[in-house]
Amino acid sequence: MMSDNPPKSDAARKRSKSVVSLVSGGAVGFVGASALMVVIENGWLGEVGPSAVFALLVALVYAIIGLIVAVGTGSPTLGARVLNVEDADELREERPSLLTSAGGMLALAAVLAVLALSGEAGLFPLGWATALAGVMLAIGLYLSGQSLRLADELMRALTKEAAELSYYLGFVLIGGWAMLAHLGYLPAPAMLDLLSLLWAIGLLAAFWAAGRRGMLKTR
Amino acid sequence: MLNRVKEHREARGWSQGELARRLGVSRQTVNAVETDKYDPSLPLALRMAKLFGVAVPELFIDEWEPVA
Numbered sequence: 001m002m003s004d005n006p007p008k009s010d011a012a013r014k015r016s017k018s019v020v021s022l023v024s025g026g027a028v029g030f031v032g033a034s035a036l037m038v039v040i041e042n043g044w045l046g047e048v049g050p051s052a053v054f055a056l057l058v059a060l061v062y063a064i065i066g067l068i069v070a071v072g073t074g075s076p077t078l079g080a081r082v083l084n085v086e087d088a089d090e091l092r093e094e095r096p097s098l099l100t101s102a103g104g105m106l107a108l109a110a111v112l113a114v115l116a117l118s119g120e121a122g123l124f125p126l127g128w129a130t131a132l133a134g135v136m137l138a139i140g141l142y143l144s145g146q147s148l149r150l151a152d153e154l155m156r157a158l159t160k161e162a163a164e165l166s167y168y169l170g171f172v173l174i175g176g177w178a179m180l181a182h183l184g185y186l187p188a189p190a191m192l193d194l195l196s197l198l199w200a201i202g203l204l205a206a207f208w209a210a211g212r213r214g215m216l217k218t219r
Numbered sequence: 220m221l222n223r224v225k226e227h228r229e230a231r232g233w234s235q236g237e238l239a240r241r242l243g244v245s246r247q248t249v250n251a252v253e254t255d256k257y258d259p260s261l262p263l264a265l266r267m268a269k270l271f272g273v274a275v276p277e278l279f280i281d282e283w284e285p286v287a
Contacts, residue, residue, distance in 0.1 A: 085247075086235070086246065086250070089236065090236070090246050090247070093236070093239075093245065093246060094245060094247075097245075151245075152243075152244040152245045152248050153244065153248065153259070153260050153263060154244070154245065154247060154248040154251055154257055155245070155247075157257070213251065213256045213257060214254070214256050215247075215251065215256060219250065
């Protein structure tokens with residue numbers, strides 16, 4: 001591969017895009033998390049314990065990413081400013097894969113949120129929580145599968161790498177917590193904590209796999 | 220792996236999108252191969268070589284030499 005030094009105008013475009021992406025992503029995340037905390041503190045979601053707060057925050061991250069990708073793909077001109085693509089046409093070309101992936105993320109966000117808000121003092125009674133989480137999980141798994149089917153070999157390779165990294169992260173984080181809890185150094189994780197960790201690890205591994213290949217650099 | 224995909228693509232006046240369309244992959248894949256972030260599968264490497272009318276070792280440079 002020959003050396004590939006972008007011209008200054010291209011470097012400036014990338015810098016500006018990085019700033020826009022970081023600022024807009026940070027702002028959406030901050031506003032979303034703040035709004036969630038206000039809603040929780042006002043008791044509008046029923047009784048929400050620390051495990052449920054963690055689960056809701058993880059679900060919020062999934063929802064925000066899913067929404068940004070969905071809106072960006074639906075409106076490619078806008079999306080090209082914040083998503084890591086070369087131009088709006090790339091979003092049009094990848095629309096089926098990106099939209100199913102975004103839908104999958106939103107559905108998985110809903111599963112975790114419903115589970116977090118279920119239970120005796122939660123917003124959703126057991127029956128509703130089971131039905132809602134079950135339906136959303138089925139939708140999420142179907143859309144994630146469709147997204148993978150629509151993806152080309154690079155995305156499939158990244159998915160495999162992320163799955164591999166997820167195993168190691170899970171071993172360290174979930175396994176580490178379980179070991180320390182078993183020895184009495186930490187309280188045992190609640191089932192919801194384990195689920196939140198699984199969701200969080202999946203996302204972390206996906207970013208790690210992409211970052212390892214230098215694919216988080218602004219294009 | 221070092222490669223000359225960009226060189227061959229530009230020699231034909233194709234954009235990354237055009238090459239991606241001809242290969243049946245995403246533009247991101249072409250970009251990742253060209254910038255050495257991703258080594259393509261053997262089938263894709265063969266398709267690239269066939270498209271450019273060159274042998275795979277002319278497109279992808281491996282400096283490994285067999286031990287005598």
